[in-house]
Structures are given as C-alpha cells and as structure tokens.
Amino acid sequence: MSEEKFDVIIVGGGIAGSVTALLLARAGLEVVMIERGNYSGAKNMTGGRLYSHCFNGIIPDFAEIAPIERKVMHERVSMMTETSNFTFDYTSDRLAQPGKESYIVLRGIFDRWLAEQAEKAGAMAVNGILVENLIIRDGKVCGVIAGEEQMFADTVVLADGANSQLTTKAGLQRKPVTPHQIAIGAKELFELDEKKIEGRFNLAPGEGSAWLFAGWPSGGMTGGGFIYTNKASVSLGIVVTAAEFINARKSVNELLEQFKAHSAVKPLIEGSKLIEYSGHMVAEGGYGMLPRLYSDGVVAVGDAAHLVINAGYTVRGMDLAVGSAAAAAAAIISAKSRGDFSEKSLSMYKRLLDDSFVMRDMRRFRKYPRFMENRRIFNEYPEMADEIFAGVFVTDGAPQASMFSKIFKTAKKNGLRNLAKDCIKGVSTL
Amino acid sequence: MNILVCCKIVYEEQDISVLPDRGLSYDRAELKLSLYDLNAVEQAVQLSGNIRALSIGGKNKDNGKIKKNLLSRGPQELYIVTDEALSGADTHQTATVLAAAAKKIGFDLILCGEGSADLYAQQTGIQLGELLGVPVISSVSKLTAADGKIIAERTADDSVDVIEAPLPAVVCLTSDINEPRIPGMKDILAAGKKPVTEWSLADLGIAAPEVTVDVISILAPVGKDRKRIIVEGDDKATELFDNIKNEVRS
Numbered sequence: 001m002s003e004e005k006f007d008v009i010i011v012g013g014g015i016a017g018s019v020t021a022l023l024l025a026r027a028g029l030e031v032v033m034i035e036r037g038n039y040s041g042a043k044n045m046t047g048g049r050l051y052s053h054c055f056n057g058i059i060p061d062f063a064e065i066a067p068i069e070r071k072v073m074h075e076r077v078s079m080m081t082e083t084s085n086f087t088f089d090y091t092s093d094r095l096a097q098p099g100k101e102s103y104i105v106l107r108g109i110f111d112r113w114l115a116e117q118a119e120k121a122g123a124m125a126v127n128g129i130l131v132e133n134l135i136i137r138d139g140k141v142c143g144v145i146a147g148e149e150q151m152f153a154d155t156v157v158l159a160d161g162a163n164s165q166l167t168t169k170a171g172l173q174r175k176p177v178t179p180h181q182i183a184i185g186a187k188e189l190f191e192l193d194e195k196k197i198e199g200r201f202n203l204a205p206g207e208g209s210a211w212l213f214a215g216w217p218s219g220g221m222t223g224g225g226f227i228y229t230n231k232a233s234v235s236l237g238i239v240v241t242a243a244e245f246i247n248a249r250k251s252v253n254e255l256l257e258q259f260k261a262h263s264a265v266k267p268l269i270e271g272s273k274l275i276e277y278s279g280h281m282v283a284e285g286g287y288g289m290l291p292r293l294y295s296d297g298v299v300a301v302g303d304a305a306h307l308v309i310n311a312g313y314t315v316r317g318m319d320l321a322v323g324s325a326a327a328a329a330a331a332i333i334s335a336k337s338r339g340d341f342s343e344k345s346l347s348m349y350k351r352l353l354d355d356s357f358v359m360r361d362m363r364r365f366r367k368y369p370r371f372m373e374n375r376r377i378f379n380e381y382p383e384m385a386d387e388i389f390a391g392v393f394v395t396d397g398a399p400q401a402s403m404f405s406k407i408f409k410t411a412k413k414n415g416l417r418n419l420a421k422d423c424i425k426g427v428s429t430l
Numbered sequence: 431m432n433i434l435v436c437c438k439i440v441y442e443e444q445d446i447s448v449l450p451d452r453g454l455s456y457d458r459a460e461l462k463l464s465l466y467d468l469n470a471v472e473q474a475v476q477l478s479g480n481i482r483a484l485s486i487g488g489k490n491k492d493n494g495k496i497k498k499n500l501l502s503r504g505p506q507e508l509y510i511v512t513d514e515a516l517s518g519a520d521t522h523q524t525a526t527v528l529a530a531a532a533k534k535i536g537f538d539l540i541l542c543g544e545g546s547a548d549l550y551a552q553q554t555g556i557q558l559g560e561l562l563g564v565p566v567i568s569s570v571s572k573l574t575a576a577d578g579k580i581i582a583e584r585t586a587d588d589s590v591d592v593i594e595a596p597l598p599a600v601v602c603l604t605s606d607i608n609e610p611r612i613p614g615m616k617d618i619l620a621a622g623k624k625p626v627t628e629w630s631l632a633d634l635g636i637a638a639p640e641v642t643v644d645v646i647s648i649l650a651p652v653g654k655d656r657k658r659i660i661v662e663g664d665d666k667a668t669e670l671f672d673n674i675k676n677e678v679r680s
Binding site: 032034039113124128129131146147148149151 | 601612614619620622
C-alpha cells in the first residue's frame with residue numbers, strides 16, 4: 001500500500017488543536033485535524049473563562065467576531081462554610097482593557113467556531129473519529145490509528161485533552177498520572193433569563209462574573225466550587241483533587257448537591273432549568289508534573305501536555321492551550337522548512353514555550369499545587385472568616401470588643417504561627 | 431447502474447424543545463440526516479454503481495457539515511436544491527421537486543427511506559415514482575439488482591413477498607434492511623473533496639410546487655405532572671404499595 005502522507009495530523013479539535021491547525025494551515029501546510037466528537041466542542045464540558053490576550057496576533061479581531069458569552073467584569077472569590085459565605089468582589093475598568101480582557105465561553109459553541117476558522121484557513125477537519133493509537137516506527141511517531149485505518153504524517157500533534165492516552169503511547173507521559181495530578185470536576189448548566197442573570201449577579205448587559213468558592217463546596221478537601229455566568233445560562237460546579245476521594249465521605253455529586261442548596265447559592269439559580277450536566281478530569285499537577293512535550297515526530301499541546309494553572313483565585317488552561325499551540329505551530333513550520341521532524345528539530349517547541357507566557361506563568365505558580373494541599377485553606381480559614389465577620393457584624397447588645405481583638409482572638413485559635421506561615425507561603429507561591 | 435438516493439435533512443429530535451403553549455421550538459435544534467435515509471445510502475453502496483445523493487429543503491438546509499457527513503457514507507456526489515419556498519415542504523411539494531431534479535440528473539434506480547425521521551408520512555417515495563411514471567416498491571427489506579431489473583422483498587406478517595420490477599424504478603427501504611456503516615477517517619477526508627451541485631428551483635426550470643396540505647397547528651401532547659410522592663425508609667413498603675394502589679385506582 002502506498003502511504004499517503006500529510007504534513008501534520010492533529011489529534012483533538014479543541015482550542016489547542018484548532019489553533020495549531022489554524023496557524024499551520026495559514027502557513028500552507030497540509031493539516032488534518034481529527035476530533036472524536038461530531039463537532040469540535042461536542043465533548044467539551046468546560047464552563048469557564050478564556051483570557052483573550054492569547055489571541056493577540058492570532059485572531060486580531062477576536063473580541064468582535066468570537067462567539068463569547070459575557071465579558072468578565074466581576075472577579076469574585078468566596079470563603080464558604082456550611083452556614084456562611086464571605087465574598088470579595090472586584091470590579092474595575094481595568095478588567096475591560098482591550099487585549100487584556102477575559103470572557104466566559106461555552107466550549108460547545110466556542111470550539112466549533114474556532115475549528116471553523118481553521119477549516120476556512122485550509123485545515124481538513126475529520127469529526128466523529130477516535131484516534132486509538134499511534135504508528136511508531138524506530139521510536140518515531142509516523143501517524144495515527146483509528147479502528148482499522150492508518151494515516152501518516154511528518155508530525156503528529158497531540159491535543160487530546162487532560163485524559164490523553166496518546167501522550168503515554170508516544171512515550172511523553174512516562175509515569176502514570178497520579179490522583180494528585182488530576183482533579184475531578186462536575187458541572188451543571190442552568191438556563192436562566194438574561195435579565196435575571198444580570199440582576200442576580202449585579203451585571204450590566206453583556207458583562208459577566210467569574211466566581212470561585214473555597215471551603216464548604218469541596219467538603220474541606222482540596223478543590224472548590226465555581227459559578228460562571230453565560231449569556232442565558234449559569235455554569236455551576238465543583239472541582240476536587242482526585243486523590244481526596246480515596247478516603248472521602250462524600251462523592252462529587254453529593255458535594256455538588258449541597259453546594260447548590262447553600263443559602264448563598266440557591267437564590268442565584270432559583271427558578272432556572274437544569275439543561276446539561278457533565279463530569280470531567282482537570283490536569284493540575286503544575287510545572288513539576290509536566291510530561292515531556294515533544295519527541296521524534298510528535299508534540300503535545302494544551303491539556304494533553306498538562307498545561308493548566310490553578311492559582312486558587314483563578315484557573316487557567318485555555319490561554320495556555322492557545323500559547324502552546326502557537327509555539328508548536330511555529331516549531332513545526334520551522335521543522336518543515338528544514339525537512340527535519342526529529343526530536344532535536346522539534347525541540348524548538350520547548351524553547352519557544354519556555355520563552356512564552358505559558359512557561360513563565362507555569363514556573364511562577366510551580367509551588368502552588370503543593371501549597372493548595374494544605375487543608376487549612378479549605379477548612380480552618382473559611383471558618384475563621386465566618387467567626388471574624390460574625391464578631392464584626394452580629395450585634396446583640398453585649399459590650400463589643402475592639403475589631404483587632406476580635407480578629408486576633410479568632411486567628412489565635414488556628415495558631416498564629418500556622419497563619420503567618422500560610423500567609424507568607426501563599427503569597428510567595430503566587 | 432446510476433443510483434440516486436434521496437435524503438431528507440431534519441431537526442435533531444433531542445434538540446427540539448416544547449414551549450409552555452405546547453408549541454415546538456427549533457431554535458436550538460441541530461440538523462441531521464433523516465435516520466431512515468442512512469439505510470438507503472448504505473443500500474446504494476452495497477448495490478454499488480454510480481451513486482449520487484439528492485436532497486431538497488429551505489435555505490437553512492444548506493449545511494456544510496451535513497453535506498460532508500452524507501458524502502462520507504459513500505455517494506460520489508451530492509445534488510442539493512434549496513429554496514425558501516421549500517422549507518417545511520409537504521410530501522407532494524417534495525416529490526415534485528425530487529422528480530424534476532431526478533430527471534435532470536438521470537437515474538436507473540432511486541432509493542428512499544421508508545419515511546422521514548420527522549413526519550414519517552411514507553408518501554414522498556410513492557408520489558415520486560408516480561410523478562416519474564416508473565414502478566414503486568415500498569416497505570422493502572431486501573433488495574438485489576441484476577440485468578436491468580430489481581428483485582425486492584417485502585416482509586409481511588406471515589409471509590415474504592418477492593417482487594421483480596424493471597428499471598428504472600423507485601424503492602423505499604425499511605430500516606432493518608441493513609446496518610449503515612460508520613464512516614472512517616479517510617471516507618470523511620475524501621468527502622470534503624467530492625463535488626456538490628447546488629440548484630435553485632429556477633435551475634430546475636420549475637416554479638414552487640403548490641401547497642396541498644395546510645398545517646393548522648403542531649402541538650406537543652399534554653404532559654402528565656409527576657405526583658412527587660417520595661417514600662423513604664426500609665419499613666415503608668406498605669405505604670409505597672398503598673400509594674401506588676391509590677394512584678392506579680384514581
């Protein structure tokens with residue numbers, strides 16, 4: 001059989017895959033992008049936020065043409081206990097600066113659009129096909145296998161997401177991913193009238209809020225709850241580190257149910273209609289747990305490369321996916337010009353990535369995953385916030401202590417040394 | 431043998447939502463190929479020959495993903511007739527346009543699904559044969575072709591009718607005739623390069639066919655409210671039983 005060979009096969013048509021395909025097709029390479037869903041985004045459940053800076057220079061008029069849900073104008077972080085909730089809410093014109101703003105997106109819609117941009121640029125999209133294996137000859141990745149079929153390419157780009165099996169097969173993920181490197185997420189999507197969303201979340205038309213919760217939502221385990229406002233729906237969910245469930249008393253579904261029933265959450269979704277529910281894995285091992293990113297004839301991008309930052313107050317994956325796609329595309333275009341797709345030639349990908357915001361930020365937050373395993377953040381501190389503010393706001397006619405003594409007394413309970421240590425550690429890892 | 435397969439593009443039934451007034455909303459409904467027509471496409475591939483697909487509909491049926499999906503299943507090319515006058519076309523209108531297009535394309539055998547996934551009127555194929563003046567065999571569960579004729583089987587309650595007809599002919603196939611194949615990645619890649627011919631009614635030299643059926647209303651059936659009686663506990667079996675008994679009686 002004569003081997004028809006493409007320049008590049010991309011496995012996965014999500015953000016990382018589509019952007020890689022778009023840039024390679026623009027450069028005139030023959031690109032096939034294989035997506036297991038019937039369309040890009042069909043299998044995606046992320047309900048979250050995309051930092052738009054990553055599209056500067058890739059899709060210059062991104063803000064005008066991309067199908068986004070809402071522009072994030074409220075950053076909210078809460079510490080929640082069973083019976084209380086303390087939220088800070090930051091809003092500022094600075095969040096809206098062109099090229100620096102972020103958007104809530106629904107990936108089922110967004111990824112489809114992005115894949116279409118790649119197709120318009122000349123990439124060939126193959127949907128509804130699951131790539132099960134790679135063709136590897138003499139240690140070099142030469143193509144992909146789906147069912148009985150084989151397809152060959154000079155370079156294979158693995159963009160198959162957090163649960164990538166192919167990075168293992170390509171020898172990039174040498175050690176099995178441990179439960180500490182992966183979180184379990186469950187999300188529900190509630191349909192709600194646009195005006196009601198804007199009223200309940202204090203938003204101007206078209207504006208959205210990104211909201212993360214620590215404490216009660218994860219049942220005191222490493223993780224948290226989130227709420228994102230879409231155009232006419234609300235994404236609400238829980239993410240908890242997989243390792244926590246080994247000894248957990250509650251399942252992720254039970255946590256989600258109790259989160260929805262919390263008095264600070266329930267009114268937000270009152271009268272809405274549940275239209276979708278889903279679960280997925282989130283890579284969050286951080287910089288220290290990254291797999292190898294390239295080898296002979298193969299590179300990994302986006303979630304498949306575990307390029308995700310969880311910094312507690314914000315979670316980033318989509319912009320890193322775009323950044324890694326841009327670096328991978330540049331490296332592959334350069335490899336093509338040399339006609340050399342060896343590991344050495346493709347190492348340019350890692351160099352470009354190291355110099356980009358992707359690795360600068362991955363390194364910046366490298367200690368954070370360990371810090372987040374500190375249970376005080378998910379247990380004692382939300383309780384502490386509750387006690388402090390109860391002391392400040394609950395008035396019963398009894399003589400009031402000074403604000404300082406109230407805070408000091410509560411803080412002392414958790415051990416001032418621990419608190420000081422966590423503060424310093426928390427700030428220094430960020 | 432020139433085989434023409436008629437395919438209807440319909441709304442994904444899972445995406446159709448029922449409005450409070452029991453009307454239907456297609457706002458969020460994706461389009462797809464009518465399920466029964468996939469059997470017709472598969473049968474064409476199994477008979478082998480020069481296979482062309484034909485579809486008609488309103489402008490919204492001009493959907494790249496569906497065209498590619500259809501072509502990935504085996505037809506060598508696709509003809510599609512779109513015109514606003516054809517959105518929500520009745521069976522007579524559909525058959526009239528299909529007949530005009532079929533004449534223009536040329537055919538030995540036309541394959542249709544037994545009915546469409548949305549209305550399942552089982553009319554279009556039969557009317558199409560009548561308009562073209564060729565034999566029609568419907569409810570066919572087995573089909574072979576040889577020497578300018580076809581042999582079709584219709585499964586009745588306690589017998590199988592075997593019918594022979596000369597070509598050209600129209601055959602409507604039941605969904606148990608075959609198992610439509612799932613396209614492979616090379617089929618999908620190749621589909622993107624296959625020719626698609628797009629026609630308007632003017633290209634066929636016909637006016638919009640007369641509407642013969644007036645749709646007065648389409649309403650979802652009245653739903654029954656859940657009783658929301660929850661019985662919990664190991665010793666509540668009797669209570670549960672009594673509840674069921676009372677509900678069945680009332």
